[in-house]
Amino acid sequence: MSFTIQEAKAMISSMPRVSLGFFPTPLYRLDSLSEELGINLWIKRDDFTGSNLFGGNKTRKLEFLIGKAKADGADCVFTYGATQSNHAMQTSWAAAKNGLNPILYLAAVVPPDPDDYKANLLLDSIYGAEIHIVDLEEGESFADAEKRSFKMGKSHIARLEEQDIKSYDIPMGGANEYGTLGYVNCMIELAEQMESEGVRFDHMYHSTGSGGTMAGIVAGKRIMDLAMQVHSVTAMDVGDEDKYAGRAAQMASDALTLLGVNETLSAEHFLIDQNHYGPGYECPSEEGTEAIRLLARKEGILVDPVYSGKAFAGLLSDVRSGAIPEDSNVLFLHTGGSTVFFAEKEIIGNLV
Ligand SMILES: Cc1ncc(COP(=O)(O)O)c(C=O)c1O
Known part of the structure; x- marks a missing residue:
């Protein structure tokens, strides 16, 4: 077609x-x-x-993802990735610019220095994102840590829901x-x-x-x-x-x-x-x-x-x-x- x-x-x-x-x-x-x-x-x-x-590339995706979040009446946007995720950084500014609160669950594939956030993690902070670092457990793969972070995000969304705060959950990579x-x-x-x-x-x-x-x-x-x-x-x-x-x-x-x-x-x-x-x-x-x-x-x-x-x-x-x-x-x-x-x-x- x-x-x-x-x-x-x-x-x-x-x-x-x-x-x-x-x-x-x-x-x-x-x-x-x-x-x-x-x-x-x-x-x-x-x-x-x-x-x-x-x-x-995430900017193109976020035009529609943030559009959908706003259409659904969301207050917050959740997303996931590695601590140096380009997607999380672009979600942070795209959400903030549109009056939505960005909340990130980021798997520490390369552990960041908590006193010296660099690159995307630094930008996430400047954009005002709420950042949750998910440290990899002994022998845990990035994929498994990601799965764990999705669960953490889901229960956080449920807690906010109880306070009438509505979230739009953006999957890893949008x-x-x-x-x-x-x-x-x-x-x-x-x-x-x-x-x-x-x-x-x-x-x-x-x-x-x-x-x-x-x-x-x-x-x-x-x-x-x-x-x-x-x-x-x-x-x-x-x-x-x-x-x-x-x-x-x-x-x-x-x-x-x-x-x-x-x-x-x-x-x-x-x-x-x-x-x-x-x-x-x-x-x-x-x-x-x-x-x-x-x-x-x-x-x-x-x-x-x-x-x-x-x-x-x-x-x-x-x-x-x-x-x-x-x-x-x-x-x-x-x-x-x-x-x-x-x-x-x-x-x-x-x-x-
Ligand atoms: C710079 C860059 N290129 C390519 C990709 C892959 O895009 P996708 O996750 O849509 O496959 C990403 C994902 O984060 C990215 O940050």
């Missing part, structure tokens, strides 16, 4: 939404790297979504059908930009974590009938790929239902690349470090070590192995994350 840009925009405009970002984000060709790699490499700068100094609308909207924006630039992409690469961004990208690609292959490069071990893709497919289908589109997506519509997150979430990799330096030195663009640096390493690896044919039109979606350059050394690695 395919829609015109005008029809798709009309569908999106019927959704609950607040305005948070500056759109469209820039789309342009990277001339130096295109020449070096033998492809036509373009970038879409979702690190420039605004409106604080540090943008990122990964539900409302957040997914943010990237459906991005694909409508992209389709319009492709038309005006006269370019059709063969491949698109981006970083994936909670899976909400890829759900929106694939749903949006579907309604705009875009032919590109989307490569979703994981920032962490996402476990069983079919299950992971299945969850994204459900979010994508639910977002389409909200828009009144009767179309079901399934795991086969997603291409997950799990080869580049190593050695683990928030652990820098050598190829990620190389990718960061290359993009910085050839194009002056910064990508972070946790998400976009590893996704860009995935793109480079496919180009160098010949999996991406010469002269292909390739788009890299920059999803933000630059605050991490000011985070704990363990997360940044040896960039210099």
Whole structure:
């Protein structure tokens, strides 16, 4: 099923939404790297979504998530992530700006210094978020600590409910059908930009974590009938790929239902690349470090070590192995994350 840009925009405009970002984000060709790699490499700068100094993909999702929270009459917004979560930071400012109280449960994958909060955690505090640090127990994984933090959030929400304080619970990464609308909207924006630039992409690469961004990208690609292959490069071990893709497919289908589109997506519509997150979430990799330096030195663009640096390493690896044919039109979606350059050394690695 395919829609015109005008029809798709009309569908999106019927959704609950607040305005948070500056759109469209820039789309342009990277001339130096295109020449070096033998492809036509373009970038879409979702690190420039605004409106604080540090943008990122969550701003698009939060336009709809905060819109829904306000439509539901919420007083507070809860969310989850690691202590250096870009999502939690963007939720903090987006909620505060809209008169909602941000409450965060953050798993300490890399334990922060309580007397010296850095990067996203520092910004969360400046934005006035109520922060609950969830320390990892002996031998506990990030995923298990996350599950524990969701439970803590749920009982906190129930306690507030008893005092007639209403909360909207945003899942980690903003990964539900409302957040997914943010990237459906991005694909409508992209389709319009492709038309005006006269370019059709063969491949698109981006970083994936909670899976909400890829759900929106694939749903949006579907309604705009875009032919590109989307490569979703994981920032962490996402476990069983079919299950992971299945969850994204459900979010994508639910977002389409909200828009009144009767179309079901399934795991086969997603291409997950799990080869580049190593050695683990928030652990820098050598190829990620190389990718960061290359993009910085050839194009002056910064990508972070946790998400976009590893996704860009995935793109480079496919180009160098010949999996991406010469002269292909390739788009890299920059999803933000630059605050991490000011985070704990363990997360940044040896960039210099
Ligand atoms: C900079 C950055 N890129 C990509 C992602 C992955 O997005 P998603 O959680 O929607 O898969 C995140 C998630 O937090 C992020 O912070």
